[in-house]
Amino acid sequence: MHHDYEQQLKDAEQIVNAYGKVLAQLDGINYGHPQSLLPCDREEIKSAIQLLLWELEGDEQDICNSLAQSYVYLAQFIPDDEAQIIAAGQSILSSSNFDDAHLEEADEAARIINRIKLEMEEMILDVRKFMRA
Known part of the structure; x- marks a missing residue:
């Protein structure tokens, strides 16, 4: 195996x-975790997962499923x-003294959550391309 490829796999x-x-x-x-928690850029993580899925070629199905998830x-x-908007919106909705004054904040949180759900659906389709099984 080529040295550069081995290093890419290790990375x-x-x-x-x-x-x-x-x-x-x-x-x-x-829903909605801060990107600042990630160890590196989202695209780097996506590429790393794609490479590992490609390398496994459907072997180790449990590992492939975990990587896909x-x-x-x-x-x-x-x-x-x-x-932060989502966290605030969720606390507003779970509060016992919810009032209309906070409706706009809760609505904004719901919009972001819906966008996340759509992106998750797109990523399900995307990750399938890298699973050869």
């Missing part, structure tokens, strides 16, 4: 492992200011 594994540590620390209930979950990482 991809390191990136995915660092990303996996971030995922392990998250509360899976909430973490790929799709990247859509949950959004600009920090948007993550």
Whole structure:
């Protein structure tokens, strides 16, 4: 195997492992996590996952499925200011003293969440291209 490719695989594994540590620390209930939590740029993580999926060629189905899930979950990482809007909107909606004055904030949070859901659907289609099984 070519040395550069071996190094790319090692780098991809390191990136995915660092990303996996971030995922392990998250509360899976909430939508929209701050991008600042990521160990590197979203595109770098996507490329690393794509490379590893391509390399596995459908072997190790559990690992492939886990990589695909973490790929799709990247859509949950959004600009920090948007993550704050979602957190505020969720606390408003769960508050017992909800009033119309906060409706606009909750509405903005809902718009961002809907965008995340759409991006997750697109990423499901995208990740399938890298799974050869």
